[in-house]
């Protein structure tokens with residue numbers, strides 16, 4: 001059923017959190033971008049290219065940080081294809 005409420009909600013771009021699979025407005029998520037061969041926190045969400053998102057819940061960030069490689073692999077596996085082997089592991093570069 002499409003109500004006025006759902007139409008309104010659709011106007012905001014939503015992305016799925018890698019960890020809890022919950023959907024959130026883009027601006028409430030932290031974006032991880034694949035830049036060249038490295039994963040970085042895309043603080044301003046302007047890096048373009050391939051991206052994945054983690055929501056702001058402390059539990060999600062903690063789980064993500066403990067198992068970065070697993071989550072990144074899952075998020076980017078399909079998108080990476082051939083490039084996968086050329087990526088410098090599945091770890092986000094330190095720092096912002």
Ligand SMILES: [Zn+2]
Pocket residue numbers: 017018019020021022054055056057060
């Ligand atoms: Zn989450």
